[in-house]
Amino acid sequence: MGKLDGRVVLITGAARGQGEQEARLFAAEGARVVLADVLDEPGEALAKELGHTYVHLDVSQEVDWIAAVAAAKERFGKIDGLVNNAGILRFNELVATPLEEFQLITQVNQVGTFLGIRNVAPEIEAAGGGTIVNTASYTAMTGMAGVGAYAASKHAILGLTRVAALELAARRIRVNAICPGAVDTPMSNPDGVDPAAVAELYGKLVPLGRVGQPEEIAKLALFLSCEDSSYITGQPVVIDGGWLAGVSLF
Ligand code: NAD
Numbered sequence: 001m002g003k004l005d006g007r008v009v010l011i012t013g014a015a016r017g018q019g020e021q022e023a024r025l026f027a028a029e030g031a032r033v034v035l036a037d038v039l040d041e042p043g044e045a046l047a048k049e050l051g052h053t054y055v056h057l058d059v060s061q062e063v064d065w066i067a068a069v070a071a072a073k074e075r076f077g078k079i080d081g082l083v084n085n086a087g088i089l090r091f092n093e094l095v096a097t098p099l100e101e102f103q104l105i106t107q108v109n110q111v112g113t114f115l116g117i118r119n120v121a122p123e124i125e126a127a128g129g130g131t132i133v134n135t136a137s138y139t140a141m142t143g144m145a146g147v148g149a150y151a152a153s154k155h156a157i158l159g160l161t162r163v164a165a166l167e168l169a170a171r172r173i174r175v176n177a178i179c180p181g182a183v184d185t186p187m188s189n190p191d192g193v194d195p196a197a198v199a200e201l202y203g204k205l206v207p208l209g210r211v212g213q214p215e216e217i218a219k220l221a222l223f224l225s226c227e228d229s230s231y232i233t234g235q236p237v238v239i240d241g242g243w244l245a246g247v248s249l250f
Pocket of ligand 1 (some may be wrong): 012013014016018019036037038039057058060086087088090108136179180181182183184185186187188238244
């Protein structure tokens with residue numbers, strides 16, 4: 001028995017990183033997975049490997065959401081799970097951030113999550129209920145210099161999560177958010193910095209002494225998407241190796 005037997009789950013940003021590991025784990029747990037991304041080649045290759053479905057979905061575009069929902073229903077007949085995972089990050093001080101960059105990050109991370117909830121929640125309700133997992137961040141819970149637009153969008157995702165949980169509970173839809181710290185994906189090392197330097201940095205910053213792995217984030221997304229979390233909704237769940245716990249003098 002898989003933890004997601006009979007479920008149909010749409011995962012955004014599923015071509016690589018955390019979304020890829022979520023797609024792999026959800027498929028292994030019995031879900032039929034709709035992998036969505038703007039990176040069509042790796043997304044299609046992964047869907048083919050898993051025997052599931054790929055859709056091109058730019059989460060910032062409502063027309064893409066409408067087409068993706070239609071494609072998922074045509075292939076699997078319903079959708080009863082959503083993982084809003086797609087996101088982008090840019091490094092800049094606030095006073096140096098161009099308006100276009102702030103708006104792009106907002107459009108993908110915040111508006112993309114809103115559009116996912118708006119377009120998929122009615123389908124989950126029609127399927128008899130289910131789950132939505134939004135991907136926030138450590139930077140949804142605290143500040144981090146150099147990522148102001150990103151942190152603002154991730155704080156907003158927590159607001160969306162709480163309101164959606166309140167509004168959708170009566171429709172048998174649970175809505176939670178995951179708040180990862182530093183995770184070993186292309187996003188956290190965009191310029192191909194020496195992995196040894198990254199390991200050394202997080203070895204010092206993070207109490208558990210290492211960067212997180214995308215497979216570990218996927219396990220939390222699974223927990224929040226299956227019956228093991230049946231009495232949890234509206235919550236941000238931090239997964240950061242203890243980074244948010246505080247600072248150490250030693
Ligand atoms: P990643 O860059 O490896 O993967 C992100 C995926 O989202 C990519 O496949 C990308 O093509 C896709 N994507 C980007 N824009 C999109 C769009 N407009 N429409 C659809 N897909 C789009 O990064 P990741 O670490 O796997 O990030 C996954 C999520 O986790 C993101 O929301 C990110 O903000 C969040 N997060 C990451 C970290 C980290 O340290 N890596 C920490 C906290 C939160």
